Amino acid sequence: MHVPAENDIIELMRDHEITPTQQRLEIAQILFTKPQHLSADQVLAMVNQDSALVSKATVYNTLKLFANKGLVKEVIVDPAKVFYDSTTTPHYHFYNVDTGTLTDIEVREMPVGNLPDLPEGTEAEGIDVIIRVRSSSHTT
């Protein structure tokens, strides 16, 4: 299962209670061709590179919808923009602050201890682990 067929994507969306529309399909096709980390702006550019298919508002709305329904995961590492991760299984990230590149870390490569006691009246939603790196031989 590499580049998923349109039918697979429609089924995936139905599984997650998302009505499949033409625009959502265009966006999903781009996201789910491979594991990747894309900003909304990148998705907007990619989806419209041949012809204008999807508006800016719909790209933002759709990515947020996908995130809420668990189809993609938001990754917040850059104060300037959100990345959307097409891989939703638990994993962590390297973030190269020089290049802006995200790289996945398998959980087994970096075990993290159990959750500490949560603050009163809260429940856990997820753990983000980000290892910030910079490109070597920096004139620091």
Place this chain on the structure above:
Amino acid sequence: MHVPAENDIIELMRDHEITPTQQRLEIAQILFTKPQHLSADQVLAMVNQDSALVSKATVYNTLKLFANKGLVKEVIVDPAKVFYDSTTTPHYHFYNVDTGTLTDIEVREMPVGNLPDLPEGTEAEGIDVIIRVRSSSHTT
């Protein structure tokens, strides 16, 4: 050593190769009264609540300067704004996505495994661990 005296702060700044100016002192006084996580906007409001002492540009410039010199640490958990942490010793964070509140986690409360192999040509700069929580009894 609670509310640090002006002289302590000047020495701290000199130690970090920061020329102490009136505006930088105003900002430092607010930051270092206690361990806390403040956005630039909050610092701007606090520093000017009595009389207009420091401009917006200087607040942003100063916080970035302090971060570069290691006086404060940037915490990136919210796509809308950066938090500045007056505690620079290693620790992790809870982030309540409902209230926007950051809470510290001591490293000993949540041991994290050794660093995995870094991507080619990079060196580590730091590890961020964020446990996202939401306030209980949510109508999800």
Place this chain on the structure above:
DNA sequence: ACTTGGCCTAGACAGAGTCTAAGTGTTCGG
């Protein structure tokens, strides 16, 4: 046909953060 409801869209808008160009000290050489 008409209504309803979900979806899409252009473009206005909001808010965090940056930049620019001018002003204000402060230091330092003569």
Place this chain on the structure above:
DNA sequence: CCGAACACTTAGACTCTGTCTAGGCCAAGT
């Protein structure tokens, strides 16, 4: 002292990501 050099500060314009608004479109149901 005096003037040049330099670092710092500032108002306000500007940029950029993301949100909102108000109307248009379309498919389904009656």
